[in-house]
Amino acid sequence: MRDLTPLALVGASGWLGRFMGPALLRAGVVEPGDFIGLNRSGASEAYAAWPGLRWSTDPEAGLAGAGMVILSLRPDEFRAARLRCPGALVLSVMAGVSMAEIRERTGARAVVRSMPNAAMEIGQSFSPWVAEAEADDADRAMVRAVLGASGREEAFAREADIDVYAAICGAGPAWAALLLEALAAAGRAEGLSPEQALAAAEGAVVGAGAMLAGQGAQAGAMVDEFIAYAGTTAAGLEAARAAGFAEAVAAGIAAGTQKARALG
Numbered sequence: 001m002r003d004l005t006p007l008a009l010v011g012a013s014g015w016l017g018r019f020m021g022p023a024l025l026r027a028g029v030v031e032p033g034d035f036i037g038l039n040r041s042g043a044s045e046a047y048a049a050w051p052g053l054r055w056s057t058d059p060e061a062g063l064a065g066a067g068m069v070i071l072s073l074r075p076d077e078f079r080a081a082r083l084r085c086p087g088a089l090v091l092s093v094m095a096g097v098s099m100a101e102i103r104e105r106t107g108a109r110a111v112v113r114s115m116p117n118a119a120m121e122i123g124q125s126f127s128p129w130v131a132e133a134e135a136d137d138a139d140r141a142m143v144r145a146v147l148g149a150s151g152r153e154e155a156f157a158r159e160a161d162i163d164v165y166a167a168i169c170g171a172g173p174a175w176a177a178l179l180l181e182a183l184a185a186a187g188r189a190e191g192l193s194p195e196q197a198l199a200a201a202e203g204a205v206v207g208a209g210a211m212l213a214g215q216g217a218q219a220g221a222m223v224d225e226f227i228a229y230a231g232t233t234a235a236g237l238e239a240a241r242a243a244g245f246a247e248a249v250a251a252g253i254a255a256g257t258q259k260a261r262a263l264g
Helices: 016-026 061-062 075-080 099-106 120-123 139-150 159-171 174-189 194-212 216-231 231-242 244-260
Strands: 006-012 035-038 054-056 068-071 089-092 110-114 127-131 152-153
Touching: 006 016, 006 061, 016 035, 016 120, 016 139, 035 061, 054 061, 068 139, 089 139, 099 110, 110 139, 120 127, 127 139, 127 159, 139 152, 159 244, 174 194, 194 231, 216 231, 231 244
Parallel strands: 006 035, 006 068, 035 054, 068 089, 089 110, 127 152
Antiparallel strands: 110 127
């Protein structure tokens, strides 16, 4: 089996990197001696449990000899940097940067794109990924281990689907936060105090998330059951539908998908 160490994480203390790196180390996917953290500021407190890790602020030195490189940085930062890693397996968690561009800029042996989300912070990310044909079984097994250390992973067949996923849940709680904000505002408009409205909205969104875990396929049936009951919730759901709730969400996802593709 090909040796994919050392593993270099570019952006190791960034938005996702500060959760992804420690998850890999805790799960034993990579040993501390085979981990290299790259960023602009050096050692990060997020890795305090693993003193003595290798850190580098010099991409050329940090990537030299790496068997696997994870790119966890913004597209503009990636394009401004010189991140050459010929012979390495490259796993990108960047939005909007194609596998073809990553290969061209890095000289990678094989490229994989994924889009984890902010739930990586609590070990519950859903991380879809797509691999180039050049990625062999050992590469794919390593990708599954890396992404699986922070939640659930799933292989996708088409690269374009990653951009749609990024729009739906790439930012983790963003859509749920928008709903919570709207529910709280509606509660205030109906006479609740700000504290009461916020508590009610948070209880609805957070509690519902737990109840829906693993039940996504039944969501439509759940809505239909509430409407069939013809109570207060049914009145609210029907009014939201009539006001264009589904259309507003669809417009948001379309805009997010277009933005992700425009980054390329």
